[in-house]
Amino acid sequence: MKKEFKSKAFWRAVLAELVGMTLFIFLSIGAAIGNPNNSNPDQEVKVSLAFGLSIATLAQCLGHISGAHLNPAVTLGMLASCQISVFKAVMYILAQMLGATVASGIVYGVRPAAIQALGVNSLNGITPSQGIGVELLATFQLVLCVIGTTDKRRRDVTGSAPLAIGLSVALGHLTAISFTGCGINPARSFGPAVIMGAFEDHWVYWVGPMCGGVAAALIYDFLLYPKFDDFPERMKVLVSGPDGDYDVNGPEDTPAVEMSSK
Template sequence: MREFKSKAFWRAVLAELVGMTMFIFLSISAAIGNSNNTSPDQEVKVSLTFGLAIATLAQSLGHISGAHLNPAVTLGMLASCQISVFKGVMYIVAQMLGSALASGIVYGTRPEGNKNITLIHTDKLLLFGSSFCPPHSLSRHDVTGSAPLAIGLSVALGHLAAISYTGCGINPARSFGPALIMNDYTNHWVYWVGPMCGGVAAALVYDFLLYPKFDDFPERMRVLVSGPVGDYDVNGEETAAVEMSSK
């Protein structure tokens, strides 16, 4: 109920919806590209677009929602007891709505690319886990450099390595939106099972073995029910937005 009544919580959910809409629009538009271009440079362009889009949105929205922008990441955070169940459900709903909205916009503006919008490679199906940098690295203060850039580069590297094999569908929402718009769910389950399993596995290894955040089981259960206090300022006190002024 504390999260439900928090304005900051709903701003975070809205940030996930807006962020996913922007991410899917940019990434799918790049993936459709030029149908006559089958050279490797197309894969490089798509990989860089996915990575740079994530880095930019993580920088822009990370302080609001944590910039999950991926149901697999949200599920991983939930499995490691970093967020509440309510937040996890609302984030995934917002991500899927954003993906469907962006996919519809892309389809309306680029109907000639409708055959490529799903990017489902039915002859090369692989379970590809979404086990890249977790979004809670945005809240770390012991690492120099840019955390959003590190996350974006990890996404770009994943695409460079796997896009020619599976289409690198490491984001279930990214696969869901085009499948919904095109009404084509052929082998769609692969792009949910693979990333979700990878996200959960990576979260469990990192948060339970390598760098556990909580020592006791009751504390983890409290987080699942009501969320961590002050996490992304969602459960904390409301803070006024800072407006930029000219000097």
């Protein structure tokens, strides 16, 4: 923790998460509320593509700085996979929540007068337990895509990892948006809820995605494609981050490794 706290690269990574989340929420929420015809299927496709393409673009832009998590569920999945420290996970999630709130406030201030919505997620005729199941499975496939696509042990991935992750985000929205509005990103649900003061069933959009992210990381690491790291080494990463991630006395532009397995 001390090494990370003193590192300029660490704080640049936190800033990248803040900036990235601000842009992501502005672009995606703006697309979601820009058309009052929200009930038609074409709007669902538009919103899904906006979320997916914005994530793909920002992951390409910021991945080398912070790993471009841009989602507390992804960050928690990386923590469960022992790829980042607890301190980094906490700071990333705080930056993501702040960015989502700032962006939601901006959208609220510039939205047309005829539009009263701000993209607050809500359950559509289903119970909270059903909502948790939908969010858990939709997030599971996203985090599984992130961890599997960026696994450094693989030699068969020749395409674009950011594009694959963006398509996974779009797929999650196409599947879940009719049930829950799709809250696979808890910070995305948090920002509009804060601005509008609308927290009904809000806990669903944290419990489902966070459980889905952890489940994806653990199943991938221990069942689907096991890693054989020693337990002490994993604990060391949780406390101080991966070896060589930040060198206080050396270069401050080392490549980010948050979204890849060792």
